[in-house]
Amino acid sequence: MAGEAGRRKVPVVSGSSAASPAGTASRRGRRARVAARTRLDFWFDAAILAGYTVAYSYGFTGVVIHEWLGIGLGIALLLHLTLHWDWVLRTTRRLFSPRGHDKLIWLVNLALLFAMTLCVASGIAISRVALPELGIYTLQGPFWFRLHALTAEVTVGLVPVHVALRWRWIAGVGRRLLAWRLGRWPR
Amino acid sequence: MRFLRQLAAAAMVVAAVVLIGLAWSRLAPRLPGEGPAGHAFAIRGRVVTRLPPGALPPPGAQRPSGAGLPPGGAPGIRRNGGSGIPGLALGDLLEPVNLVVLRDSALLEAVVIAAVVIADAGYRRMRRARRAGTGPPPPGITHGK
Numbered sequence: 001m002a003g004e005a006g007r008r009k010v011p012v013v014s015g016s017s018a019a020s021p022a023g024t025a026s027r028r029g030r031r032a033r034v035a036a037r038t039r040l041d042f043w044f045d046a047a048i049l050a051g052y053t054v055a056y057s058y059g060f061t062g063v064v065i066h067e068w069l070g071i072g073l074g075i076a077l078l079l080h081l082t083l084h085w086d087w088v089l090r091t092t093r094r095l096f097s098p099r100g101h102d103k104l105i106w107l108v109n110l111a112l113l114f115a116m117t118l119c120v121a122s123g124i125a126i127s128r129v130a131l132p133e134l135g136i137y138t139l140q141g142p143f144w145f146r147l148h149a150l151t152a153e154v155t156v157g158l159v160p161v162h163v164a165l166r167w168r169w170i171a172g173v174g175r176r177l178l179a180w181r182l183g184r185w186p187r
Numbered sequence: 188m189r190f191l192r193q194l195a196a197a198a199m200v201v202a203a204v205v206l207i208g209l210a211w212s213r214l215a216p217r218l219p220g221e222g223p224a225g226h227a228f229a230i231r232g233r234v235v236t237r238l239p240p241g242a243l244p245p246p247g248a249q250r251p252s253g254a255g256l257p258p259g260g261a262p263g264i265r266r267n268g269g270s271g272i273p274g275l276a277l278g279d280l281l282e283p284v285n286l287v288v289l290r291d292s293a294l295l296e297a298v299v300i301a302a303v304v305i306a307d308a309g310y311r312r313m314r315r316a317r318r319a320g321t322g323p324p325p326p327g328i329t330h331g332k
Binding site: 049053054056057058077078079081082085086095113114117118121122139141144146147148150155157159160161164165166167 | 190193194196197198200201204205207208211212216218219228244285287288291292293296297298299300301302303304307
């Protein structure tokens with residue numbers, strides 16, 4: 001998830017340069033703003049969470065929405081990984097240092113990467129509507145059906161853990177966004 | 188440019204995982220917890236009553252309607268009407284019967300999130316107290332009264 005943004009040295013705020021004479025006066029205003037990248041992370045991740053919850057609820061969506069949403073989630077997963085690639089590299093490098101703080105998060109994220117990727121890939125392999133609609137005929141083997149069911153169950157367990165391990169970042173950004181929207185940022 | 192480089196790297200990682208999945212399906216098409224013959228399922232007479240998703244019925248067994256569907260079962264399935272546009276039937280989404288499924292998924296996730304947040308907050312508090320050198324007082328001991 002996007003939690004790593006909260007750990008950056010130049011994180012949650014952005015705005016015009018503070019070096020200008022009006023810098024001091026505008027500093028409070030800048031503080032009230034949430035960085036565009038942070039907002040993107042927050043809302044994009046929220047959309048992925050909501051999307052996965054809906055896609056997992058097969059009885060709610062039906063096969064057509066389930067399949068298209070799953071394909072969309074595959075693309076979103078790739079973008080999410082891209083947006084946080086710096087964190088992946090940084091944390092992987094620090095993994096073997098004795099003071100690596102993010103080992104648990106790294107392991108959960110790795111497991112989630114495997115589970116979600118295999119879930120989407122097996123879903124594509126057993127697609128009955130979306131890909132045949134595009135003229136692509138799929139594998140439909142029993143292995144892929146079972147892998148899809150298994151990885152979906154693993155993913156539904158790991159997604160909330162992945163979210164919850166960054167709850168401080170989510171709570172912080174959520175509070176800032178709410179204050180920003182309401183225009184009631186504390187002075 | 189940097190984004191494209193990162194996108195390519197992420198795509199390679201995803202492709203590697205997909206390749207692992209493909210190799211798995213070719214070399215050892217068996218999942219954790221499965222016996223050599225796959226999932227066990229009950230057969231009453233010659234009718235398969237509990238067929239796992241995607242599993243083929245044994246020779247001669249009659250396949251009841253709805254067996255072999257993915258988790259969630261048949262109620263939400265919509266078929267392509269043959270017009271080239273999938274029949275979404277979006278109105279069905281708002282039916283209370285279907286909403287229960289969504290509510291259950293959301294509830295499941297909320298419970299796991301709450302459990303992890305409580306555990307993490309407790310762990311952080313304990314670590315902070317240990318670092319400060321004053322651990323939390325043992326249960327049942329109060330100060331001042």
